[in-house]
Amino acid sequence: MLGCMRRPVLALAALLLVPACAASGEEAAPPAGTSAPAGTAPSTSATAPGTAPATTPALDVTVLADGLDHPWDVVRAPDGTLLVDERAGGLTAVLPDGTVQPVRADLGDLFVDGETGLMGLALDPSFEENRRFYTCQGVTDGGPGGGPSIEVIAWTVAGDWSSATRVDDPLIGGIPVNERTGRHGGCRVQFAPDGALLVGTGDNAVGAYPQDLGTLAGKVLRADPATGQALPDNPFAGSGDGAADLVWTYGHRNVQGLAVRPGTGQVYSVEHGPDRDDEVNRLQPGGNHGWDPDGPGGSYDESVPMTDPAIEGAVPAVWASGAPPVAPSGGTFLAGEEWGTYDGLLVIGALRGEHVHALRLDDAGRLVEGFRLPELDGTHGRIRALETGADGALYVTTDNGGGEDVVLRVTPGG
Secondary structure: OOOOOOOOOOOOOOOOOOOOOOOOOHHHOOOOOOOOOOOOOOOOOOOOOOOOOOOOOOEEEEEEEEEEOOEEEEEEOOOOOEEEEEOOOOEEEEOOOOOEEEEEOOOOOEOOEOOEOEEEEEEOOOHHHHOEEEEEEEEOOOOHHHOOEEEEEEEEEOOOOOEEEEEEEEEEEEEOOOOOOOOOOOOEEEEOOOOOEEEEOEOOOOOOOOOOOOOOOOEEEEEOOOOOOEOOOOOOOOOOOHHHHHEEEEOOOEEEEEEEOOOOOOEEEEEOOOOOOOEEEEOOOOOEOOOOOEOHHHOEOOOOOOOOOOOOOOOOOOEEOOOOOOOEEEEEEOOOHHHHHHOOOEEEEEOOOOEEEEEEEOOOOOEEEEEEOHHHOOOOOOEEEEEEOOOOOEEEEEOOOOOOEEEEEEEEOO
């Protein structure tokens, strides 16, 4: 039973050109140029990449916390406290009065290597009553033969934000990890509008995983947040395979962002491409998003399209970066009339591209235009997490390393 015990699980394009992650070490790649190679699709954007529309609100950008090291995610609690995690381990609270304090937590079994460590964060929708939150993280056991794996763990946090305690350990287990490099570990957690817990995973750089319903890698999972079990209306529920039961969508490369569009049931993933075509995808139950790098002899063939048109029924991306990629990570929607013409934009953080990219979508989720937010274009380095708080502000973490990272609060000027 994946939700309550540790056991191995058997492993069995382009619409818009903007700068975006190299096939080898995309997260660590330096900023790239902007030219596209021959054969890439032309831009269909109404706005040239990197150019904001003429009528845009000025943005105020404030540093709320500094001295962090690779903060992977940030969430805002109802009392205004921000909870931040760091990939190498550690939870930090930024209190409403500006106090920055560590949150004691048992992370003794954390598996940290390459792109994997302490990753996604989510607060329970009933956080005010149960003070429950969720992490997606590498652990040193739980995998095949007792080796490393990735797990979703449920915690509760003290009322004064001084400490956190594991309460479901794991809530969801058996997510594979690349033990040698930590590559393509995912792993974003987000609540769907219907209250389901969504988990975006990476493919571990194993070619067979994205198209294999018998593994939790290269997928978006959908689970009951109370039990970690698959929900009965999941598209492959009842298959008899504990992994397939949890799968909501598949054919993903490395899902690092999940964003819910306010006032709709729409959910979007943000994921890394190889040497081209990072993608934003609108997720639909059972959807195959077309990544199939299973090469000869079980090799990981990254020359194939991010959304392979040879796969029957492959869901086309809402947005694709073209080449070079920008290594997008967190994503969220801006909401509120105070944002003016930015109201309703999907904004995504770029690691390699060192900016925040904004996408305007129509009601059906089709791309209208894309551009960079000027105030966050090359001003703070690599951008990892984006979260819209209940106060309407945008919260952002950088990912530069060396204790040089910050948490930002971004609001419309004036």
